[in-house]
Amino acid sequence: MKGQRTFDIVRVLVNVMYYVVALLALLVVILKSMALVMGSSELTDTTRQLTVNFDVKAFPKKDTLPPQLIYGSLQNAALEKKQDMYILRATSRSPLGIYSYIITLLGAIAVVTGMGWLRKIFQDSSLKEPFREINAVRIRNIGLLLIAADAVRLIGYFIFNRMTNPYFTPYFQQLVDVGNSFWMGLLLLALAVVYRRGVEIYNENQLTI
Numbered sequence: 001m002k003g004q005r006t007f008d009i010v011r012v013l014v015n016v017m018y019y020v021v022a023l024l025a026l027l028v029v030i031l032k033s034m035a036l037v038m039g040s041s042e043l044t045d046t047t048r049q050l051t052v053n054f055d056v057k058a059f060p061k062k063d064t065l066p067p068q069l070i071y072g073s074l075q076n077a078a079l080e081k082k083q084d085m086y087i088l089r090a091t092s093r094s095p096l097g098i099y100s101y102i103i104t105l106l107g108a109i110a111v112v113t114g115m116g117w118l119r120k121i122f123q124d125s126s127l128k129e130p131f132r133e134i135n136a137v138r139i140r141n142i143g144l145l146l147i148a149a150d151a152v153r154l155i156g157y158f159i160f161n162r163m164t165n166p167y168f169t170p171y172f173q174q175l176v177d178v179g180n181s182f183w184m185g186l187l188l189l190a191l192a193v194v195y196r197r198g199v200e201i202y203n204e205n206q207l208t209i
Contacts, residue, residue: 014118014119014122017115018112018118018119022115026108032104032105033101035052036092036097039091039093039097040092052089052090052092052096053087053088055174056085056086056164056172057085057086058085058086058170059173068081084172096160096163106152110145117141118138120138121135121138121139130198131199131203132199133196135195136192136196136199140189143185143188143192146184147186148185149185150179157173157176161173
């Protein structure tokens with residue numbers, strides 16, 4: 001059947017990727033757990049200590065320094081050195097370290113769960129029988145998972161800022177990427193509706209044969 005080889009190749013790649021992602025997620029969780037148990041509770045030497053790091057952007061009341069421009073060989077472009085970008089370092093056994101561990105654990109569970117659903121979609125599909133009700137549910141679940149991931153990032157953003165800003169000057173906020181997963185999740189929810197309709201049409205055609 002035309003396209004069967006391509007479908008089989010993608011199915012194998014998704015299956016392999018699932019095990020790779022699961023192994024990497026397990027490794028990250030194990031390393032994070034070891035750092036949480038064996039790490040120090042005081043930050044003394046960031047060059048040797050194992051720390052958790054967060055990219056943050058400071059918001060000073062006013063700019064104290066002019067922008068530093070670095071010119072290259074191009075006449076119409078230059079690099080601007082930002083003065084308000086920082087890396088916040090904290091020990092693994094600090095409240096921020098525990099926060100990082102929880103976020104990492106939730107992320108690992110979400111990624112492995114989503115890849116597991118995607119793997120089952122390809123396992124339970126074929127060109128001879130492309131539409132199955134259970135796959136519509138799985139596509140919907142992946143969409144909901146992506147939306148939930150952005151919601152967790154947003155909640156974590158507010159928690160992080162509340163945990164850190166009372167203790168630092170100037171005021172800063174964590175840099176997070178929010179929005180992409182939300183829109184991708186909405187697209188998958190719409191795709192699940194279309195796929196479910198395809199299942200209904202396919203089942204109706206099977207009954208008329």
